[in-house]
Amino acid sequence: xxxxxxxxxYINSLPNGFLSDDVQTIAFSSAAGSPFNLRGLLIGPGLxxxxxxxxxxxxxxxxxxxxxxxxxxDLPLVHHLANVVCHVAAAALLVLAAAATGLSPPAATLAxxxxxxxxxxxxxxAHIASRGSVLSTALVLLALLWWxxxxxxxxxxxxxxxxxxxxxxxxxxxAVLLLLPLADFVLPRxxxxxxxxxxxxxVLYAGLVVLAVVYVVLRRAxxxxxxxxxxxxxxxxxxxxxxxxxLRIVTGLKVTALAISKLFVPARLSADxxxxxxxxxxxxxxxxxxxxxxxxxxxxxxxxxxxxxxRAAFFWxxxxxxxxxxxxxxxxxxxxxxxxxxxxxxSAGVCALVALPLARLSEARGxxxxxxxxxxxxxxxxxxTVLRNPVWHDDLRLAQAxxxxxxxxxxxxxxxxxxLSDADQQDDAIKEFGRALAIYPGxxxxxxxxxxxxxxxxxxxxxxxxxxxxxxxxxxxxxAWINIAAINNTQxxxxxxxxxxxxxxxxxxxxxxxxxxxxxALRGMGRFKEARxxxxxxxxxxxxxxxxxxxxxxxxxxxxxxxxxxSTFERLIKVAPVQDAYRGLVYSYRQAGREADASDTAALARxxxxxxxxxxxxxxxxx
Numbered sequence: 001x002x003x004x005x006x007x008x009x010y011i012n013s014l015p016n017g018f019l020s021d022d023v024q025t026i027a028f029s030s031a032a033g034s035p036f037n038l039r040g041l042l043i044g045p046g047l048x049x050x051x052x053x054x055x056x057x058x059x060x061x062x063x064x065x066x067x068x069x070x071x072x073x074d075l076p077l078v079h080h081l082a083n084v085v086c087h088v089a090a091a092a093l094l095v096l097a098a099a100a101t102g103l104s105p106p107a108a109t110l111a112x113x114x115x116x117x118x119x120x121x122x123x124x125x126a127h128i129a130s131r132g133s134v135l136s137t138a139l140v141l142l143a144l145l146w147w148x149x150x151x152x153x154x155x156x157x158x159x160x161x162x163x164x165x166x167x168x169x170x171x172x173x174x175a176v177l178l179l180l181p182l183a184d185f186v187l188p189r190x191x192x193x194x195x196x197x198x199x200x201x202x203v204l205y206a207g208l209v210v211l212a213v214v215y216v217v218l219r220r221a222x223x224x225x226x227x228x229x230x231x232x233x234x235x236x237x238x239x240x241x242x243x244x245x246x247l248r249i250v251t252g253l254k255v256t257a258l259a260i261s262k263l264f265v266p267a268r269l270s271a272d273x274x275x276x277x278x279x280x281x282x283x284x285x286x287x288x289x290x291x292x293x294x295x296x297x298x299x300x301x302x303x304x305x306x307x308x309x310x311r312a313a314f315f316w317x318x319x320x321x322x323x324x325x326x327x328x329x330x331x332x333x334x335x336x337x338x339x340x341x342x343x344x345x346x347s348a349g350v351c352a353l354v355a356l357p358l359a360r361l362s363e364a365r366g367x368x369x370x371x372x373x374x375x376x377x378x379x380x381x382x383x384x385t386v387l388r389n390p391v392w393h394d395d396l397r398l399a400q401a402x403x404x405x406x407x408x409x410x411x412x413x414x415x416x417x418x419x420l421s422d423a424d425q426q427d428d429a430i431k432e433f434g435r436a437l438a439i440y441p442g443x444x445x446x447x448x449x450x451x452x453x454x455x456x457x458x459x460x461x462x463x464x465x466x467x468x469x470x471x472x473x474x475x476x477x478x479x480a481w482i483n484i485a486a487i488n489n490t491q492x493x494x495x496x497x498x499x500x501x502x503x504x505x506x507x508x509x510x511x512x513x514x515x516x517x518x519x520x521a522l523r524g525m526g527r528f529k530e531a532r533x534x535x536x537x538x539x540x541x542x543x544x545x546x547x548x549x550x551x552x553x554x555x556x557x558x559x560x561x562x563x564x565x566x567s568t569f570e571r572l573i574k575v576a577p578v579q580d581a582y583r584g585l586v587y588s589y590r591q592a593g594r595e596a597d598a599s600d601t602a603a604l605a606r607x608x609x610x611x612x613x614x615x616x617x618x619x620x621x622x623x
């Protein structure tokens with residue numbers, strides 16, 4: 001039943017398209033090139049970009065994106081269906097895991113049903129880039145199930161293997177390393193089972209320790225390869241990250257109170273909770289600090305009561321607290337202060353907790369009342385979820401909904417500004433970026449986007465002025481330097497263009513566009529050999545980048561290197577069959593004495609670009 005409900009309430013998420021970070025996540029995950037490139041997956045593209053200050057380490061989740069890419073199945077429907085299938089599996093596994101921890105069949109079934117329809121899950125399920133939350137939860141529940149039901153060492157080793165996959169699916173799965181031993185300690189077994197499993201458990205606990213060590217080593221290597229995290233980005237995504245430990249913990253408790261409210265009353269859901277929608281606690285006298293401290297005390301009291309009266313309920317409360325605790329900013333600072341997909345895994349524990357009294361009520365004299373309450377919760381949750389799913393259909397719809405619910409979030413207004421710009425509503429976009437900057441003047445991305453709009457509107461001086469403001473805020477913001485260089489190149493100001501290009505390269509040497517604008521500046525200065533080297537360096541980092549190929553082809557013509565020119569334009573046509581590529585190739589063929597190839601290519605180009613006289617049989621000899 002839980003699996004069926006999960007499928008029913010998320011069917012209307014399947015027509016949703018890609019969001020901007022979905023595309024970024026899939027592209028980043030596909031950088032390993034092959035599903036068998038374990039090194040690339042484990043310490044490279046396993047970093048999945050998810051809107052925090054850095055990526056989220058999840059190579060198994062990255063692998064699922066990579067497999068779809070290699071199979072040519074990079075379609076929104078395929079990826080949304082994968083998320084829904086993972087959710088269906090998680091709902092079914094919760095029923096089985098709950099039963100394995102001592103819940104009655106009605107209670108376990110109700111737990112799965114509540115989990116299947118809970119509206120807090122819409123971000124995790126309807127948002128492709130949040131797949132790690134859904135996949136890791138399914139794996140954690142499977143590991144718990146096998147751990148509890150294991151009758152042989154092979155089954156227990158299988159549970160360890162699933163633990164490893166869960167850890168590599170999403171960082172929040174770290175909680176499984178505590179949950180499995182906790183289940184042994186809290187939940188009773190029969191005496192013969194205890195004697196049979198006792199000796200083996202020592203080996204298995206040692207295995208969990210080994211998994212933790214290996215995971216930490218791999219994650220650290222992956223994060224090191226991603227480079228340093230910029231402090232401004234950290235603050236905007238997580239205002240608590242830079243606070244002293246005491247205030248960070250109190251902020252974490254304050255946000256925990258928010259998380260509890262969202263789990264029990266999932267109203268006013270939002271895709272963003274960054275600065276200033278949520279802010280760090282600056283003093284213990286703040287109302288938010290008092291609410292957080294009260295929440296901490298209340299949770300401790302409830303846990304103590306459940307420990308003495310109902311061990312299974314205590315375990316599922318611990319499941320919720322530990323899985324959320326990993327990302328709560330209480331033990332350590334996390335990448336973001338709060339996100340709704342962080343509650344996907346903890347909600348399994350909450351649903352089990354809620355199901356226990358409802359199931360008992362249904363079994364008592366108030367059977368009808370209990371059944372009605374349970375039915376109302378399931379139906380209400382399903383309706384809200386079905387209504388929420390279309391919000392994730394596209395960037396504009398999501399951004400509009402987010403800005404309406406989170407008006408104090410600079411990132412929400414930046415999201416809306418970006419979506420409006422993509423919809424060619426530039427004036428409205430600039431207003432939204434202005435709102436973001438009014439909330440957080442250090443929002444470089446919003447300021448940069450204003451510059452991009454001015455650049456597209458052919459306002460070079462205004463655009464350069466805005467980009468300079470960005471570089472004043474952050475001298476290492478490479479995209480702004482790249483655009484400054486590009487504008488100067490179009491204005492034939494090649495010396496300042498070269499200086500800006502070099503600054504971009506110094507800040508981010510891995511970005512190919514820095515070398516592209518450097519190549520154009522050098523070419524404009526007549527330094528053709530150096531320009532060729534710059535374009536070739538860009539192609540070493542991105543072998544199929546059209547701008548670098550076009551620049552290298554043009555530079556080869558300047559150098560009268562017809563072999564390089566023809567081979568470069570041939571490569572360009574394969575990745576970007578644009579008009580300039582055909583013009584360059586026809587001209588290069590002619591200069592190389594390859595008249596037959598020039599004629600054939602010109603004939604093909606005439607069919608593609610009938611209005612260009614260059615491709616006519618009597619066309620001009622130079623592009």
